[in-house]
Amino acid sequence: MSDSGESEGVQDAGFDDWVDAAEEGTAYYLECPDGHGSLPPRRVCPECGLTDLERVDVPETGTVETYTVTHVPTPAFEDDAPYATAIADFGPVRITGQVVGTDPDVVEDGLEVELEITVSQTTGERVIGFDPLVR
């Protein structure tokens, strides 16, 4: 498993910066002049090729669009299973993350969530999480 380099090793520029920001509640996405949203790190809008990208705040809440409960994880999440992985829609961008602080079995389509950076119980590495507004 690659080392996300939280305290040691090399940072992944763009991505680790994003996780830092998300941890402080200031997650952002990149927007091109045509209004296409995408996640960093990125120099070029994948939709139209424009290169003038600006940081814009990710909306406070997103909606679970689809989810799965993983029972057979990669070794980096061995002690975390079973856990719910979801794709949540935050408007201009969708994000993949783990639903935290709740029983995986109660996750459903349409669940409203907020971003919350959590850690893998297996490796201690930071993980993108989704915290349901209503449990």
Add this chain to the structure above:
Amino acid sequence: MSPVRVAGAGLTPFGNVPERTGRDLFAEASTIAFEDSGVEREDVEAVFYGNFMGELSEHQGHQGPLMAEAAGVRAPATRYESACASSGVAVRDAVFRIRNGEADVVLVGGTERMTNLGTAGATEALAIAADDLWEVRAGMTFPGAYALMAQAYFAEYGGDREGLAHVAVKNHENALPNEKAQYRSEITVEDVLEAPQVSSPLGLYDSCPISDGAAALVLTSEAYAEEHGLEAPVAITGTGQGGDRMALHDRDYLARSPAASEASEEAYADAGVDAGDVDVAEVHDCFTIAEVLAIEALGLESVGEGISAARDGRTTADGDTPVNLSGGLKAKGHPVGATGASQIAEIAALLAGTHPNSEFVEGATTGVAHNAGGTVASATVHVLEVIP
């Protein structure tokens, strides 16, 4: 467009042989392919070779020349990496090379050695086909990604795990007479539904196994086949490739595979056929939901209808368009770098009447092979036809 003849094909048994090296597997597959073809090794002008996880499983990069050597061929050799579609793209370039008139004989195929990594290691290795930063680090696995698609499909079009279970049951049944298949055992819908969950709604029997194996094809120009009096009634007449965003969450569709649709449209146009002409298909069923998405993308089923195709007998051996008569990835096995070439070998044998399941497609003239990489960020489709 001049057809490209499938002069010979060779497969190792697909299965669990952790001690066998990649070079040994490819040597076996290519030896069978040469014997089948009647082509001399010295006539090979290029080797195109698919492999995905060689660095992780064998600490071996730069596999092109190694595999040419293993096959006993002196020719420039290139490795293709496109996740589980690695040898599909290798075949596509081999077809172009021959069509362009730049080669008359190409050895193309692929190998994967996976079981020596163990289940956890192979799960981790397969995961690198996804976006490492935004998917893998969030805990998404390869089965997990397909599970997200299955869940999205159920929500959008309906269907349930039972529909998927019929896909697994069908493909196990098809594998029974296939001596190269990893699983040659009948299973029931209940077996699939009761199996342990891997990533809900997908269980153990919704997933293909971790496999070792190799596949090789000897492809030739029409002129070479005629000149050498080769027995090669089946030709590749169409090729197509499509692409999509790497991360599932960045796609326009979570419950469709546009990359496969693009690939099939291109391949059909190239061959001058349409979906209605297809008599038999081998599709990339790494998970049961993948077969559903594939047959819809290929136009064999309408969007939202694929989930009932196996259950209602449209894609079973005795159905109108049998799908995965080899047993598919599900039962035949999925040594990822070998899969695309192996599918073409299966279709060629089915159309030539030399496959153990050829009786189900007697008189068939047109087949397709669909090979997908990752969560279908890559896809290739090839059309094969009988041209006596």
